[in-house]
Amino acid sequence: xxxxxxxxxINKNTLSIITYHFIRKKNDRNxxxxxxxxxxxxxxxxxxxxKKYTIIDQNTLIxxxxxxxxxxxxxxxxxxxxxxxxxHYKYVFPILxxxxxxxxxxxxxxxxxxxxxxxxxxxxxxxxxFNKTKLLLNExxxxxxxxxxxxxxxxxxxGKIKFNRQYGNNETTLIKGILQxxxxxxxxxxxxxxxxxxxxxxxxxxxxxxxxKKQIIEMKKSKMNFGIHGVNHDWFEYMSTxxxxxxxxxxxxxxxxxxxxxxxxxxxxxxxxxxxxTSQIARKAKIDFGLTINxxxxxLNKKFNKLFLPRIDTNYFL
Numbered sequence: 001x002x003x004x005x006x007x008x009x010i011n012k013n014t015l016s017i018i019t020y021h022f023i024r025k026k027n028d029r030n031x032x033x034x035x036x037x038x039x040x041x042x043x044x045x046x047x048x049x050x051k052k053y054t055i056i057d058q059n060t061l062i063x064x065x066x067x068x069x070x071x072x073x074x075x076x077x078x079x080x081x082x083x084x085x086x087x088h089y090k091y092v093f094p095i096l097x098x099x100x101x102x103x104x105x106x107x108x109x110x111x112x113x114x115x116x117x118x119x120x121x122x123x124x125x126x127x128x129x130f131n132k133t134k135l136l137l138n139e140x141x142x143x144x145x146x147x148x149x150x151x152x153x154x155x156x157x158x159g160k161i162k163f164n165r166q167y168g169n170n171e172t173t174l175i176k177g178i179l180q181x182x183x184x185x186x187x188x189x190x191x192x193x194x195x196x197x198x199x200x201x202x203x204x205x206x207x208x209x210x211x212x213k214k215q216i217i218e219m220k221k222s223k224m225n226f227g228i229h230g231v232n233h234d235w236f237e238y239m240s241t242x243x244x245x246x247x248x249x250x251x252x253x254x255x256x257x258x259x260x261x262x263x264x265x266x267x268x269x270x271x272x273x274x275x276x277x278t279s280q281i282a283r284k285a286k287i288d289f290g291l292t293i294n295x296x297x298x299x300l301n302k303k304f305n306k307l308f309l310p311r312i313d314t315n316y317f318l
Contacts, residue, residue, distance in 0.1 A: 015076045015298040019313040023087045033128030053077035057102035058225040065306045079103040084111045089215040106229035106268040109254040111210035120233045122196045123179045129199045133171035181235045230270040237275040
Protein backbone atom coordinates (compact mmCIF):
# COMPACT_ATOMS: atom_id res chain seq x y z
CA UNK A 1 0.00 0.00 0.00
CA UNK A 2 1.19 3.50 -0.71
CA UNK A 3 2.06 4.87 2.74
CA UNK A 4 -0.78 2.76 4.11
CA UNK A 5 -3.02 5.44 2.61
CA UNK A 6 -1.60 7.93 5.15
CA UNK A 7 -3.75 6.29 7.82
CA UNK A 8 -1.07 4.89 10.16
CA UNK A 9 -1.63 7.49 12.87
CA ILE A 10 -5.43 7.39 12.88
CA ASN A 11 -6.79 6.64 16.34
CA LYS A 12 -9.68 4.43 17.36
CA ASN A 13 -12.43 7.00 17.83
CA THR A 14 -12.40 8.25 14.24
CA LEU A 15 -14.46 7.89 11.10
CA SER A 16 -12.82 7.93 7.65
CA ILE A 17 -14.91 8.35 4.51
CA ILE A 18 -13.12 7.24 1.35
CA THR A 19 -13.94 8.61 -2.12
CA TYR A 20 -13.61 6.72 -5.40
CA HIS A 21 -14.30 7.70 -9.00
CA PHE A 22 -13.05 5.67 -11.98
CA ILE A 23 -11.89 2.12 -11.17
CA ARG A 24 -10.90 -0.19 -14.00
CA LYS A 25 -8.56 -3.00 -14.95
CA LYS A 26 -6.55 -0.84 -17.29
CA ASN A 27 -6.82 2.43 -19.14
CA ASP A 28 -7.39 2.16 -22.88
CA ARG A 29 -6.24 4.70 -25.45
CA ASN A 30 -9.65 6.38 -25.59
CA UNK A 31 -9.46 7.19 -21.87
CA UNK A 32 -5.82 8.20 -21.93
CA UNK A 33 -5.13 10.88 -19.36
CA UNK A 34 -8.28 10.24 -17.29
CA UNK A 35 -7.23 9.59 -13.70
CA UNK A 36 -8.35 6.18 -12.47
CA UNK A 37 -7.58 3.59 -9.81
CA UNK A 38 -6.33 0.20 -10.97
CA UNK A 39 -8.57 -2.67 -9.97
CA UNK A 40 -5.67 -4.55 -8.35
CA UNK A 41 -4.94 -1.52 -6.17
CA UNK A 42 -8.58 -1.32 -5.17
CA UNK A 43 -8.46 -4.97 -4.11
CA UNK A 44 -5.36 -4.26 -2.02
CA UNK A 45 -7.10 -1.34 -0.37
CA UNK A 46 -10.12 -3.43 0.55
CA UNK A 47 -7.86 -6.07 2.05
CA UNK A 48 -6.05 -3.42 4.08
CA UNK A 49 -9.27 -1.71 5.20
CA UNK A 50 -10.79 -4.98 6.40
CA LYS A 51 -7.72 -5.65 8.49
CA LYS A 52 -7.29 -2.21 10.07
CA TYR A 53 -10.85 -0.81 10.17
CA THR A 54 -14.47 -1.65 10.75
CA ILE A 55 -16.18 -0.89 7.44
CA ILE A 56 -19.74 0.29 8.11
CA ASP A 57 -22.85 0.71 5.97
CA GLN A 58 -25.04 3.77 5.56
CA ASN A 59 -27.46 2.99 8.41
CA THR A 60 -24.60 2.46 10.84
CA LEU A 61 -22.93 5.64 9.61
CA ILE A 62 -26.07 7.64 10.39
CA UNK A 63 -26.25 6.17 13.89
CA UNK A 64 -22.57 6.94 14.50
CA UNK A 65 -22.68 10.57 13.33
CA UNK A 66 -25.86 11.21 15.33
CA UNK A 67 -24.56 9.60 18.54
CA UNK A 68 -20.88 10.55 17.98
CA UNK A 69 -19.94 7.16 19.38
CA UNK A 70 -17.86 4.39 17.88
CA UNK A 71 -19.50 0.96 17.70
CA UNK A 72 -16.21 -0.93 17.32
CA UNK A 73 -12.79 -1.39 18.90
CA UNK A 74 -11.29 -0.26 15.57
CA UNK A 75 -11.50 3.04 13.66
CA UNK A 76 -14.56 3.24 11.42
CA UNK A 77 -14.51 3.54 7.65
CA UNK A 78 -17.08 4.17 4.90
CA UNK A 79 -16.60 3.57 1.17
CA UNK A 80 -18.20 6.07 -1.23
CA UNK A 81 -18.28 6.08 -5.04
CA UNK A 82 -19.08 9.22 -7.02
CA UNK A 83 -20.68 9.93 -10.41
CA UNK A 84 -22.48 6.63 -11.11
CA UNK A 85 -19.87 5.09 -13.39
CA UNK A 86 -20.47 1.64 -14.85
CA UNK A 87 -17.01 0.77 -13.44
CA HIS A 88 -18.74 0.55 -10.07
CA TYR A 89 -21.01 -2.23 -11.29
CA LYS A 90 -18.45 -4.12 -13.36
CA TYR A 91 -15.51 -4.04 -10.95
CA VAL A 92 -16.46 -2.65 -7.53
CA PHE A 93 -19.79 -4.33 -6.88
CA PRO A 94 -18.53 -7.96 -7.21
CA ILE A 95 -15.68 -7.28 -4.78
CA LEU A 96 -17.89 -5.58 -2.20
CA UNK A 97 -20.50 -8.32 -2.50
CA UNK A 98 -17.89 -11.04 -2.09
CA UNK A 99 -16.50 -9.37 1.04
CA UNK A 100 -19.98 -8.57 2.43
CA UNK A 101 -19.27 -4.83 2.39
CA UNK A 102 -21.82 -2.14 1.64
CA UNK A 103 -20.68 0.97 -0.23
CA UNK A 104 -22.57 4.21 -0.89
CA UNK A 105 -22.89 5.21 -4.56
CA UNK A 106 -23.74 8.79 -5.54
CA UNK A 107 -25.81 9.30 -8.68
CA UNK A 108 -26.23 12.48 -10.73
CA UNK A 109 -29.88 12.30 -11.78
CA UNK A 110 -29.23 12.94 -15.49
CA UNK A 111 -27.09 9.85 -16.06
CA UNK A 112 -30.20 7.74 -16.66
CA UNK A 113 -31.07 9.82 -19.75
CA UNK A 114 -30.30 8.11 -23.05
CA UNK A 115 -27.11 9.25 -24.81
CA UNK A 116 -26.41 11.76 -22.04
CA UNK A 117 -22.91 12.68 -20.90
CA UNK A 118 -22.26 14.93 -17.91
CA UNK A 119 -20.37 18.13 -18.61
CA UNK A 120 -17.82 17.15 -15.97
CA UNK A 121 -16.95 14.12 -18.11
CA UNK A 122 -17.09 15.98 -21.41
CA UNK A 123 -14.60 18.47 -19.97
CA UNK A 124 -12.34 15.65 -18.77
CA UNK A 125 -12.26 14.14 -22.25
CA UNK A 126 -11.76 17.52 -23.91
CA UNK A 127 -8.76 18.37 -21.70
CA UNK A 128 -7.09 15.00 -22.22
CA UNK A 129 -7.31 15.47 -26.00
CA PHE A 130 -4.69 18.23 -25.81
CA ASN A 131 -1.05 17.63 -24.91
CA LYS A 132 -0.63 21.38 -24.58
CA THR A 133 -3.37 23.25 -22.70
CA LYS A 134 -2.45 26.49 -24.48
CA LEU A 135 -3.88 25.04 -27.70
CA LEU A 136 -7.19 24.36 -25.95
CA LEU A 137 -7.20 27.86 -24.44
CA ASN A 138 -6.79 29.25 -27.96
CA GLU A 139 -9.79 27.20 -29.13
CA UNK A 140 -11.85 28.54 -26.24
CA UNK A 141 -10.74 32.13 -26.80
CA UNK A 142 -11.54 31.98 -30.52
CA UNK A 143 -15.03 30.62 -29.80
CA UNK A 144 -15.74 33.27 -27.17
CA UNK A 145 -14.59 36.11 -29.43
CA UNK A 146 -16.84 34.84 -32.20
CA UNK A 147 -19.96 34.11 -30.11
CA UNK A 148 -19.85 36.40 -27.09
CA UNK A 149 -18.44 39.50 -25.41
CA UNK A 150 -16.14 37.34 -23.26
CA UNK A 151 -12.40 36.83 -23.81
CA UNK A 152 -9.74 35.00 -21.83
CA UNK A 153 -8.24 38.33 -20.84
CA UNK A 154 -11.54 39.55 -19.38
CA UNK A 155 -12.08 36.29 -17.51
CA UNK A 156 -8.61 36.38 -15.98
CA UNK A 157 -8.95 40.02 -14.98
CA UNK A 158 -12.26 39.28 -13.20
CA GLY A 159 -10.42 37.34 -10.48
CA LYS A 160 -13.28 34.81 -10.22
CA ILE A 161 -11.30 31.73 -11.29
CA LYS A 162 -10.25 29.67 -8.28
CA PHE A 163 -6.74 28.33 -8.83
CA ASN A 164 -6.34 25.04 -6.97
CA ARG A 165 -3.26 22.87 -7.59
CA GLN A 166 -5.32 19.84 -6.63
CA TYR A 167 -7.07 20.11 -10.00
CA GLY A 168 -3.97 20.57 -12.14
CA ASN A 169 -1.75 23.41 -13.29
CA ASN A 170 -3.02 26.98 -13.60
CA GLU A 171 -3.93 26.59 -17.27
CA THR A 172 -5.97 23.43 -16.57
CA THR A 173 -7.67 25.14 -13.62
CA LEU A 174 -8.50 28.11 -15.85
CA ILE A 175 -10.04 25.82 -18.48
CA LYS A 176 -12.12 23.99 -15.87
CA GLY A 177 -13.28 27.27 -14.35
CA ILE A 178 -14.40 28.61 -17.73
CA LEU A 179 -16.16 25.42 -18.77
CA GLN A 180 -17.67 24.54 -15.37
CA UNK A 181 -18.96 27.73 -13.77
CA UNK A 182 -17.58 31.08 -14.91
CA UNK A 183 -19.53 31.65 -18.12
CA UNK A 184 -23.31 32.08 -18.06
CA UNK A 185 -25.62 29.46 -19.49
CA UNK A 186 -26.43 28.76 -22.28
CA UNK A 187 -23.06 30.10 -23.54
CA UNK A 188 -21.09 27.73 -21.33
CA UNK A 189 -23.14 24.71 -22.45
CA UNK A 190 -22.80 25.65 -26.10
CA UNK A 191 -19.02 26.02 -25.73
CA UNK A 192 -18.65 22.62 -24.05
CA UNK A 193 -20.84 20.96 -26.68
CA UNK A 194 -18.92 22.66 -29.50
CA UNK A 195 -15.56 21.45 -28.21
CA UNK A 196 -16.82 17.95 -27.47
CA UNK A 197 -18.44 17.46 -30.86
CA UNK A 198 -15.41 18.88 -32.65
CA UNK A 199 -12.91 16.51 -31.06
CA UNK A 200 -15.10 13.49 -30.31
CA UNK A 201 -17.06 12.76 -33.45
CA UNK A 202 -17.10 9.05 -32.63
CA UNK A 203 -18.42 8.61 -29.09
CA UNK A 204 -19.25 4.87 -29.05
CA UNK A 205 -16.70 4.19 -26.33
CA UNK A 206 -18.31 6.83 -24.11
CA UNK A 207 -21.98 5.84 -24.47
CA UNK A 208 -21.78 3.14 -21.78
CA UNK A 209 -20.09 5.39 -19.26
CA UNK A 210 -22.73 5.25 -16.51
CA UNK A 211 -24.81 2.79 -14.52
CA UNK A 212 -28.24 1.96 -15.85
CA LYS A 213 -31.38 1.50 -13.76
CA LYS A 214 -31.26 -2.30 -13.94
CA GLN A 215 -27.73 -2.35 -12.57
CA ILE A 216 -28.63 0.12 -9.83
CA ILE A 217 -31.60 -1.99 -8.68
CA GLU A 218 -29.47 -5.13 -8.66
CA MET A 219 -26.86 -3.42 -6.52
CA LYS A 220 -29.51 -2.10 -4.15
CA LYS A 221 -30.96 -5.57 -3.69
CA SER A 222 -27.48 -6.72 -2.65
CA LYS A 223 -27.38 -4.12 0.15
CA MET A 224 -25.51 -1.37 -1.67
CA ASN A 225 -26.73 2.12 -0.79
CA PHE A 226 -27.24 5.15 -3.01
CA GLY A 227 -27.33 8.90 -2.56
CA ILE A 228 -27.89 12.04 -4.63
CA HIS A 229 -25.15 13.92 -6.47
CA GLY A 230 -26.71 16.80 -8.35
CA VAL A 231 -29.05 16.75 -11.33
CA ASN A 232 -26.33 17.58 -13.86
CA HIS A 233 -23.35 17.61 -11.46
CA ASP A 234 -23.37 21.42 -11.18
CA TRP A 235 -21.77 23.67 -8.55
CA PHE A 236 -24.13 24.50 -5.67
CA GLU A 237 -22.26 27.67 -4.69
CA TYR A 238 -23.08 29.29 -8.04
CA MET A 239 -26.81 28.65 -7.64
CA SER A 240 -29.25 31.09 -6.09
CA THR A 241 -31.26 30.08 -3.02
CA UNK A 242 -34.26 29.16 -5.17
CA UNK A 243 -32.07 27.22 -7.61
CA UNK A 244 -30.56 25.21 -4.75
CA UNK A 245 -34.02 24.49 -3.34
CA UNK A 246 -35.25 23.33 -6.74
CA UNK A 247 -32.08 21.26 -7.28
CA UNK A 248 -32.53 19.33 -4.04
CA UNK A 249 -36.28 18.99 -4.59
CA UNK A 250 -35.68 17.45 -8.02
CA UNK A 251 -32.95 15.20 -6.65
CA UNK A 252 -35.20 13.83 -3.92
CA UNK A 253 -37.96 13.27 -6.49
CA UNK A 254 -35.48 11.37 -8.68
CA UNK A 255 -34.27 9.32 -5.71
CA UNK A 256 -37.76 8.39 -4.50
CA UNK A 257 -38.76 7.31 -7.98
CA UNK A 258 -35.96 4.73 -8.07
CA UNK A 259 -36.06 3.81 -4.38
CA UNK A 260 -39.66 4.38 -3.21
CA UNK A 261 -39.13 2.52 0.07
CA UNK A 262 -35.84 4.18 1.04
CA UNK A 263 -36.24 6.52 4.02
CA UNK A 264 -32.63 7.70 4.36
CA UNK A 265 -31.20 10.21 1.89
CA UNK A 266 -27.67 11.59 1.77
CA UNK A 267 -26.11 14.07 -0.60
CA UNK A 268 -22.63 14.32 -2.06
CA UNK A 269 -22.12 17.88 -3.30
CA UNK A 270 -20.76 17.94 -6.88
CA UNK A 271 -17.19 19.30 -6.86
CA UNK A 272 -17.63 19.49 -3.07
CA UNK A 273 -19.40 22.79 -3.73
CA UNK A 274 -21.74 24.44 -1.22
CA UNK A 275 -22.28 27.84 0.41
CA UNK A 276 -23.95 29.46 3.41
CA UNK A 277 -27.44 28.74 1.97
CA THR A 278 -26.90 25.02 1.51
CA SER A 279 -27.02 23.95 5.16
CA GLN A 280 -30.49 25.34 5.87
CA ILE A 281 -31.88 24.04 2.57
CA ALA A 282 -30.48 20.53 3.13
CA ARG A 283 -31.72 20.49 6.73
CA LYS A 284 -35.25 21.50 5.72
CA ALA A 285 -35.21 18.80 3.05
CA LYS A 286 -34.38 16.28 5.83
CA ILE A 287 -31.10 15.19 4.28
CA ASP A 288 -29.48 12.74 6.72
CA PHE A 289 -25.88 13.74 5.94
CA GLY A 290 -23.81 15.48 3.29
CA LEU A 291 -20.35 14.81 1.87
CA THR A 292 -17.76 17.30 0.66
CA ILE A 293 -14.30 16.99 -0.88
CA ASN A 294 -12.74 18.69 2.14
CA UNK A 295 -9.85 16.41 3.04
CA UNK A 296 -9.89 15.02 6.54
CA UNK A 297 -10.82 12.34 9.06
CA UNK A 298 -13.74 12.83 11.45
CA UNK A 299 -12.82 12.76 15.13
CA LEU A 300 -15.94 11.56 16.96
CA ASN A 301 -14.75 13.29 20.12
CA LYS A 302 -14.87 16.69 18.45
CA LYS A 303 -17.61 18.86 16.96
CA PHE A 304 -18.45 18.35 13.28
CA ASN A 305 -21.31 19.23 10.92
CA LYS A 306 -23.01 16.11 9.56
CA LEU A 307 -24.16 18.02 6.47
CA PHE A 308 -20.57 18.80 5.44
CA LEU A 309 -18.48 15.74 6.25
CA PRO A 310 -14.87 15.55 4.96
CA ARG A 311 -13.54 12.66 2.91
CA ILE A 312 -10.28 11.24 1.64
CA ASP A 313 -10.03 10.87 -2.15
CA THR A 314 -7.84 8.04 -3.39
CA ASN A 315 -7.16 10.03 -6.58
CA TYR A 316 -4.88 12.38 -4.67
CA PHE A 317 -2.60 10.03 -2.80
CA LEU A 318 -2.15 7.07 -5.14
